[in-house]
Amino acid sequence: MVSEKPLSIGSLRIDPPLVLAPMSGVTDMAFRRLVRECSPGAVGLVVSEFISIEGLTRNDLRSHRMLRFHPDEHPISIQIFGGEIDRMVEAAAIVQQTGVDVVDINCGCPVPKVVKRGGGAELLRRVQHLERMLRAVRRELSVPLTLKFRTGWDEESINCVEVAQMAEAAGVAMVMVHGRTRVQLYTGSADWELIGAVKQAVGIPVVGSGDVTSAAAAHERLAISGADGLAIGRGAMENPWLFGEIAAAVAGDTHPASTVDGRIAALRRYRALLDEQYPEKVTSARLRGMACRTLKGFPGSAALREAVSRTRSSDDLLAIVAGFEALPPAQQSARTAA
Numbered sequence: 001m002v003s004e005k006p007l008s009i010g011s012l013r014i015d016p017p018l019v020l021a022p023m024s025g026v027t028d029m030a031f032r033r034l035v036r037e038c039s040p041g042a043v044g045l046v047v048s049e050f051i052s053i054e055g056l057t058r059n060d061l062r063s064h065r066m067l068r069f070h071p072d073e074h075p076i077s078i079q080i081f082g083g084e085i086d087r088m089v090e091a092a093a094i095v096q097q098t099g100v101d102v103v104d105i106n107c108g109c110p111v112p113k114v115v116k117r118g119g120g121a122e123l124l125r126r127v128q129h130l131e132r133m134l135r136a137v138r139r140e141l142s143v144p145l146t147l148k149f150r151t152g153w154d155e156e157s158i159n160c161v162e163v164a165q166m167a168e169a170a171g172v173a174m175v176m177v178h179g180r181t182r183v184q185l186y187t188g189s190a191d192w193e194l195i196g197a198v199k200q201a202v203g204i205p206v207v208g209s210g211d212v213t214s215a216a217a218a219h220e221r222l223a224i225s226g227a228d229g230l231a232i233g234r235g236a237m238e239n240p241w242l243f244g245e246i247a248a249a250v251a252g253d254t255h256p257a258s259t260v261d262g263r264i265a266a267l268r269r270y271r272a273l274l275d276e277q278y279p280e281k282v283t284s285a286r287l288r289g290m291a292c293r294t295l296k297g298f299p300g301s302a303a304l305r306e307a308v309s310r311t312r313s314s315d316d317l318l319a320i321v322a323g324f325e326a327l328p329p330a331q332q333s334a335r336t337a338a
Contacts (some may be wrong), residue, residue, distance in 0.1 A: 007044060007205050007229045010144035010173045012075055012101055014044040016250070017229030018243050019176070020236055021209055022047040022079045022104070022148065024111075029069055030273035030286070035236055036073070038266060039243035044229070045075050050106045053082035053091035067098050068277075077102035077146065081109060083118020085133045092137045092145075102173075103141055105134070107149035107163070110182045121182035124153050124163060131166050138171035148176040148209075148231075151194045154183040164198045164206070172204065176231050179210040186234075196225035207231050214242070215249035238293045240266065263294050264321050271314050284314045291317060 006015035032046040055063025109120030123130045152158035179190030190210025199206040208227035213235040248255035274283040291308045311317040
């Protein structure tokens with residue numbers, strides 16, 4: 001199971017060693033706060049959705065809004081992406097000025113529009129360029145620098161060990177490894193043996209990512225890899241209580257199953273958090289996505305999610321799901337489907 005030993009990123013203590021992984025369009029301030037509230041005391045570090053260095057250095061308002069975080073989110077890491085060294089250094093300095101605890105560079109995004117501009121997973125094919133980038137950014141920062149990357153571009157070019165060793169030598173304080181190649185996107189299974197190879201090759205902390213959808217899955221993947229911690233992404237999108245379930249398993253406790261009432265209460269809270277940041281059009285879209293993901297695993301959920309998917313306002317959505325609060329308790333005990 002997850003180590004009871006805290007994770008150290010430089011002088012920063014991450015306890016427990018469970019990280020909310022960065023996800024584009026998902027891990028904004030509202031979602032990060034919701035996950036911390038659903039799994040109190042069980043989230044060691046949260047990471048922002050990735051932010052364009054071009055947007056930050058060109059003073060794009062939307063990019064700068066993405067830098068915002070609440071005081072109760074510490075410790076928090078902000079992730080940036082791009083391919084130009086000078087812009088990456090400038091963007092890292094902008095990020096540091098926010099008072100963030102960690103700056104993270106994305107070297108794993110597989111999306112074509114990011115890769116074509118030299119960022120994300122494309123940097124795995126330009127290791128010398130990446131090394132120059134990391135060294136330049138490290139000189140600029142006083143807070144820890146971390147790097148998230150995949151195992152390689154494809155099965156013929158697995159280079160995660162090489163990249164991790166280079167990153168350590170360049171002054172990176174922690175690496176987060178997603179156990180898939182760029183070509184895999186999110187298909188197939190994450191390779192935790194490769195994550196284990198990275199762990200054996202470096203002295204800095206290694207956090208593993210990929211397919212952590214339950215406490216049992218967490219135990220299995222750590223047993224394979226020996227990683228220092230876990231990063232949870234898509235599992236948290238469906239089940240923001242997952243961190244609490246894993247932490248409870250470490251302590252030998254049983255985490256209460258989330259109920260329909262609990263899920264609906266979380267949606268109401270998420271709506272309130274979204275309203276602090278966005279206009280209704282954005283709030284309703286993000287709330288709709290969250291509802292469709294979390295309202296699973298109990299009788300009638302398919303019909304409910306179909307009805308939710310057709311709503312166009314937060315009020316309409318919450319009115320629809322409120323009807324399910326009258327379900328008998330026996331029908332409110334199913335966990336989110338893994």
